[in-house]
Amino acid sequence: MTRNSTTSQGETQQTRRRFITAAGAAGATAFAGCIGDSSGGSGTQTITLAVSSGDGELIKRLLKNHVESEVGVTTETTILPNANLFEKLSTMFQSEKATYDIVAMDDPWMPQFARHLAPIRDHVDSLPTDQIIQQTLDIGTWPTPGEAVPPNAQDAEPELKALCAVGNSHIFVVNEGLYSEVGEDLPKTWEDVYRAGQKISEQVDGAEGYAMRGKSGNPIMSSYFSVGMSMAGNMFDENWGYDWADESGIEAASFFVNDLGSISPDGVASFDNSQVLSGLADGSVAAAPQWPSGTSLLLNEDKATEYENITFMPIPEGEERAAPVQGNWLLGINSYADAETKSAAGDVLQSFVSKQAQEQYVDLGGVPFRHDTFEENMDAQPWFEALYGSLQNAKPRPRTPLWSEIETAHGQPLNAALVDDMSIEEAMAEAESQIESILDENGY
């Protein structure tokens, strides 16, 4: 080996050592930086919340604008898409952690998560129960009063486990202009909807009388639930016997699939809410049920050519009753949080449901759930009156952790009937068979 190559090899080794030393030092620094100081600031208690996107933004703003200063806490709100929120809550509750002190949940999740929530009345000193709409209190109570109770909750005493945060219920959107065109008054019953819808579909070019969310699973059941409940009564009896396969159930399904289906646009079996909304907005659809969140598009004159003709009503009645779908977002206290945190969380919720907070909530565009808030702010939104009426008649979806499976088991054959792949009788028999199988497997 020559002297030059020896020197070169030595230099290479030196360079490599310097590189390794520098890389090691940089890596250690970066690692130390990642650990950081995880202790929070001194002073006020911090309450962490997990909420869903959409209404979650308004909840967060109300917390920042009003609740924090009233209660003297700091809130950290994480906003997550619906599916992610469900997953996060499932994971958190399974591992019995208190990642979030207050959690938002869609009311069908309540049967699954109720046992992980602290009783509200243990941490909220006084609730204005005379002002909060009873249906919204009932839906946050577990087991839910007046509804069939799952086997594993039969012995439990009803306890308020969550408070309403968004007083959602289906309302009925009608194009008053199209109804006038065919000489029909605004509908009070489903028969009125069908009769007027037939005239509109026959007489008005480019318009159909009704539109449903016909896509398989949750969309079609979301549309069908009001019809089924208002014409055929409760889906289950108190012992979880499926009640919609009898004559009235088949009549209700036939009305939905054949009658309402015949006055709906072509391809309605693949419709989800976006297609229904755009039909209402451009006047190609005369009537449809909607959640309040859809109203913002319908009242936007830049996006809805029919905004001047749009009117809102309570969900029509069937032979049994009117049965708007109740779909509240609820806020509950994580039972795995420590006592001090739960107490502060209770203060946050108490402030959130107060009259003053709810007044601000309405100003932000929120959906209220107090009688006084509705009565004193009826003009705040053109759909408040319809929602107030619907909410007081609203029916929750069956209170069972199996609701998603049941909804799918019912929605798939209903969708099949809508595309003439099955008769109504076959569809309802298939739904009954699958649902009973699901209930049997789970000990109902």
Add this chain to the structure above:
Amino acid sequence: MSHHSEAAVGGRYKRALLWVEDHLRWILTLPALAVLAAFFVYPVGRALVLSLYQFDAAGQQFVGLGNYVAILTAGAFWQSLWITAKFMFFAVSLEVGLGIAIAFVLNSQVRFRGLVQTIGLVPLVISPTVVALLWQLLYQNGGVLDSLVAPLTNGPVPWLSDPSIALYALVLPDVWQMTPLVTLIVLAGLQSVPDHVQEAAMMDGAGRMRRLVDVTLPYIKELVVLVLILRVIGTMRVFAKVFVLTRGGPARSTEVISMAMYREAFSYGNYGRASTMALILLLIALAITYAFATVSEVEF
């Protein structure tokens, strides 16, 4: 510090550095191994553990192989697998066939080849959800596609609401989006075929077809097998397009396996069953990959 202590410290430091030098290739591989462990080994391991549990409102219970038995004996699982297989067959056939054809065209002297290649890549960079939303507009009643086929039909086509055609309606957006990937990979292979080999074959009197079969195809064989494997696995996992366009309907005609998995996990909260289905799907994907590689005698 004494002279001997200093020497001892210095010696230890030097030994440490030497050890690092000797094992440098493994140390520098550690970040990649960590990523592999985090994004493959851990998720698969976790899925395996989850698959041994049943999740319901009461919590989680150990059921051993109960989930596997339940799924493999459930008609709905095999039905979903069959629907997925049909989707896979049509989508992959069209994507690979079209992709190779387009690659050959682009490999010849085409004007504005660079521009065509660039524009052709646009579908590939759009997210599957956006692709599905775009095609939802195209499939609208009286929409663009209805206008295109109007001379052949008696009115609007129920693209997404007729159980007999909805699955094929899902194939089209997947072909639109993923054919450029096939084209890209095969074109790269075609452009790596040495000119002198082609010229030599021509000088030996080989015609176009003989050069294609005996010269070009052997060069791109591994790449074609690779795209077949990638697309087979990709179509097995199709989800966003199905979720946005049909949700598994109408009448379950598009209920692919990923929709079933999604429902188990995120609608029913049964992560055990969903994990079981995912692992079964993983095994099927591995088996298909092995079969392709073995039959084509390709090594990766």
